[in-house]
Amino acid sequence: AQSVTQLDSQVPVFEEAPVELRCNYSSSVSVYLFWYVQYPNQGLQLLLKYLSGSTLVKGINGFEAEFNKSQTSFHLRKPSVHISDTAEYFCAVRTSGTYKYIFGTGTRLKVLA
Amino acid sequence: EADIYQTPRYLVIGTGKKITLECSQTMGHDKMYWYQQDPGMELHLIHYSYGVNSTEKGDLSSESTVSRIRTEHFPLTLESARPSHTSQYLCASSVLIPGQNNNSPLHFGNGTRLTVT
Numbered sequence: 001a002q003s004v005t006q007l008d009s010q011v012p013v014f015e016e017a018p019v020e021l022r023c024n025y026s027s028s029v030s031v032y033l034f035w036y037v038q039y040p041n042q043g044l045q046l047l048l049k050y051l052s053g054s055t056l057v058k059g060i061n062g063f064e065a066e067f068n069k070s071q072t073s074f075h076l077r078k079p080s081v082h083i084s085d086t087a088e089y090f091c092a093v094r095t096s097g098t099y100k101y102i103f104g105t106g107t108r109l110k111v112l113a
Numbered sequence: 114e115a116d117i118y119q120t121p122r123y124l125v126i127g128t129g130k131k132i133t134l135e136c137s138q139t140m141g142h143d144k145m146y147w148y149q150q151d152p153g154m155e156l157h158l159i160h161y162s163y164g165v166n167s168t169e170k171g172d173l174s175s176e177s178t179v180s181r182i183r184t185e186h187f188p189l190t191l192e193s194a195r196p197s198h199t200s201q202y203l204c205a206s207s208v209l210i211p212g213q214n215n216n217s218p219l220h221f222g223n224g225t226r227l228t229v230t
Contacts, residue, residue, distance in 0.1 A: 004155070009153065032215070034218055034219075036219075036221075041223070041224075042223050042224070043117075043119075043203055043205075043221035043222050043223045043224050044156075044203070044205075044219070044221040045221070046218045046219075046220075049218050051215055090155075090156065092219075094216070099144055099161075099163065099207065099216055100158060100161065100171075100172075101146075101158075101219055102155075102158075103148075103155045103156040104155055105153060105154055105155045106153070106155070
C-alpha cells in the first residue's frame, strides 16, 4: 500500500534563511508527486507537481522540489523564506493508474522575524 | 480563485441532527472527493466519485453518505451527527488533462469546519 511520510511536524526558520521540508513515499509502481500549501482557514493550494521528465520541478512562490526515485523522496526547498510562507505544507502521491491521492501528515513551517 | 465552493464554512450543531455539507465546482471536473482533516493527521479520503451516479467509500471508514446526481454537485450527508464527527471536511475535484494521459492535480475548496456538541 502507498504511504507518504513527512517526518518533521514543525519547522521553525528565520526569515531569509533557506528551508527544506522532507517527504518520503512508499510505492512499488510509478507515482506522481505533489506539494500543497494550506494557509489558516483555507483549503489546500497546489505548490508544484512531478508527473514525468526533469526531476527538479519549480513551483509557485519560489519553491522547488526534487524527485529522487532511488531514495523515494520528494523534498521541498526554498532558498530564502518570507514571513508570508508561514503555513502548513502537505506532500501527496498518486499511483499511476489510479485517481486516489494519499497525503502525508503535513509540516507546519513557521517563519520567524 | 475559488472554482470549488463549500458551504457552510463553519457549522455548530447538536448531537443527533442530520446535516448536509455542500460542495459544488464550476470546472466540469468528473472526479470529486471528500477528505477529512484533523490537526496533525494526514488527510483521510472518506468518499470519492469518478462521475455522475458513481460513488465509492474511501480509505477511512465514515458514517456519512454522498450522492452525485449532477457533475458539479457532490454533497455529503450525516444522518445523525455525533461529537466524533467534529472535524474539517475538504472537498476536491480533478479531471483528465486533455491531450495527456494524466489526471490534473486536486483542486480544493476552502473546507467546512464542523463542530458537534
